[in-house]
Amino acid sequence: MPQRIVLTNRVAAIIVLSGLLARVLPATQTAAAPTPLTRVHAHNDYEHKRPLFDALDQGFCSVEADIYLVEGKLLVGHTRRSLRPDRTLQALYLDPLKQRVAENGGRVYKGGPPVTLFIDLKTAGRKTYAALRPILEEYRDMISSFSPNGVRRRAIDVVITGDCPRAEIEADKDRLAAIDGKATDLDSDLAADLIPVISESWRSFFKWRGKGPLPAGEREKLLSFVKKAHDHGRRIRFWAAPDNLATWQELYSANVDLINTDDLAGAAQFLRNSRSEPATTPPR
Secondary structure, eight states: OOHHHHHHHHHHHHHHHHHHHHHHSOHHHHSOOOOOBSSEEETTGGGSSSTTHHHHHTTBSEEEEEEEEETTEEEEOSSGGGOOTTOBHIIIIIHHHHHHHHHTTSSSSTTOOOEEEEEEEOSOHHHHHHHHHHHHHTTGGGBOEEETTEEEOOSEEEEEEESOOHHHHHHOTTBSOEEEEOGGGTTOOSOTTTSOEEEEEGGGTOOOOSSSOOOHHHHHHHHHHHHHHHHTTOEEEEESOOOSHHHHHHHHHTTOSBEEESOHHHHHHHHHHSSOOOSOOOOO
């Protein structure tokens, strides 16, 4: 048999075998795990094709879910019209996170940092939190907890935003959630584990819309916000900021901890192209 035919048959066999292996091996064995990115936040995460998973595939360590209390269920969606009975907080976020933590030795990313789950309460805060609290209890083994006996850091940090019932959370002696702070909390002496993050609307404080240079006065204001947050051991993020490269660069340079984005792949690539992630993280 001519040598050329023998080689051709061998090549064909290798191609067939490679195809069979690709079908048999799970995706986790064929794709490298992403590097965890602590400086980005998936804002309207639930609106992506695969809520939570699209962000995790990019290495995000912070995601946000909007919830509505409807007939005893916590449904995830941006508006009431977008709600579906099968899209519960448990189904889209808590159960997948629980499975992932179990598979990765107690972390969302094996050996990686904690992941922050922001839960935005869209219905009346007290009633919604009252329904949420026992659900979080079911997932206590993976959620950081805070009690008079000390802080237990685990795989997931839960932060309540939106119509946040601050008094109820602060009064909880064995709480599983923290408060998303506002600009008025920048000078607060409340513990950083109670208010670990300051979140504000970019448009409420800045006129720059991501085109041209950031005015010097606005840059000074931004740096002042960041310094105050960091001086009190808190992270900071701005929602409703322009979601483009110029804005990411300004926020990154100012050491803003969480760059708010809906462009998961674009923001992740921006951070991977950057040299480091030097912002602060919550105390551990």
